[in-house]
Amino acid sequence: MRLIQFETSQGQRHVGVIEGDQIHVVIATQTTRELALDAIRKGHGLVAEVLARGTEASPFSYSQTLEEGRVLPPLDHADPAHCLISGTGLTHLGSASTRDKMHQQNTADESAMTDTARIFQWGIEGGRPASGTVGVQPEWFYKGDGSIVVRPGSPFNKPAFAEDAGEEPELTGLYVVGDDGKPYRVGFALGNEFSDHVMERRNYLYLAHSKLRNCSFGPELRVGELPRHLTGKSRILRGNEVVWEKEFLSGEDNMCHSLENLEYHHFKYPQFLRPGDVHVHFFGTATLSVADNFHTQEGDRFEISMPEFGAPLVNGIQAGPAELPAGKVATL
Incomplete structure (x- = not known):
């Protein structure tokens, strides 16, 4: 359904x-x-x-x-502050390669590995534990609350200070927390996690900054279990022309973490178990246009599609509001 x-x-x-x-x-x-x-x-x-x-x-x-x-969006909360948007990175096979091919270093010598390569290798070795057991924790990030979500078909705001406006075609898990304080997965949806990859690549400690952008998911919520192998398409259109296009893979057969493990390491925190809250969790990707040195511009449109999810998720890019001038925070 x-x-x-x-x-x-x-x-x-x-x-x-x-x-x-x-x-x-x-x-x-x-x-x-x-x-x-x-x-x-x-x-x-x-x-x-x-x-x-x-x-x-x-x-x-x-x-x-x-x-x-x-x-x-196929799931939301009347109070955006009670909708948490989060995600995990380096979860898909090949995702470390997309991050500057860091995992191609000598993984036998852990002392020579970058933090990115190391956490990706940990995922390969321990991210898919037997059901009911705990595996290694993934990279995790905070994206924002429900106020950052853009409805399907609407454009993302590119902040005035942004260095990039890049797509991230992903699957999202959609959850509500029941009256009993337990998380329940409502279903899955296509997602565009929209990040600033130029800023992130300056230094991996800027990853938290790079994620504080709009995002979108939907338009449809798929109820039930997720197929283990999924093939989608990520496209960028400029006017009526497709200027970049690539296939992307998802589903557990293409991931180094199980969904159960990713969900455990998100909901193990008590502050994420407030009854009635909504959670939208991006599961990661290995396919980005920035990895092909493609640069988006205002007016471009992203189209993310996967047959199992019905209609594609489409969003554009527009200039965001003017940034806060330096030194303009008032003192009371």
Whole structure:
């Protein structure tokens, strides 16, 4: 089952089930979060909750709703401060190669390895433990709260101080924390993690700075287990021309960490277990246009697609607001 959140031209919110170009509206349901929390309370899955509520035909086509910019991120929170956006890096086979091919050093001599190569090697050796056991922890980063999320079809803001505006085609895990304080995976969605790779490559300690940007995920939420091997396509369009394009792989067969291990090392922190909160977690990628020395510019559009997730995730780039002048923080 694939779900979306959307709004009518009058601003009324709905949750819909996608079948072809048809939207089947889930009856009396405004948010995916509400749907998920009720499913948790009743002790059954999301599909069962949708079937229990029932659906009705929508007068809107899915393609028209996307074109008019009325599709929302597939999971959110009414208070953006209660939606945490985070991610893990160096999780996919080849991802260290993308980071300047650092892992191609002599991995037998750990003293000669960079921190990037070392943490990637640890993932290969210990990132896929037996189910129910704890493996090595991955690289983790904070992206922002729900206020940084851009809806599918809308442009990312490039900050005035940014050195780059680069795509990161990834899968995201979408979660809610139940009344019992336990995390529940609602499903998966395509994601564009949008980062400043030029800043990051100046020094890996700038990675935290480089991640504090917009992001987008969706448009559809895929309910259920994730196929182990997934092949997608990441494209950049300038006008009507495709100026960069590459296949990207995901799913556990193409990762050096299991999803279970990544989820454990995120939700092991008590501050991430506040009942009712929403979590959006980016699982990483090994495919970036910046690795091919491609430079984006304002007006470009990113298109991330994967057949198993329905419609592609499309976002543009526009100039962000003017930066805060130096020395302009007031003292009370």
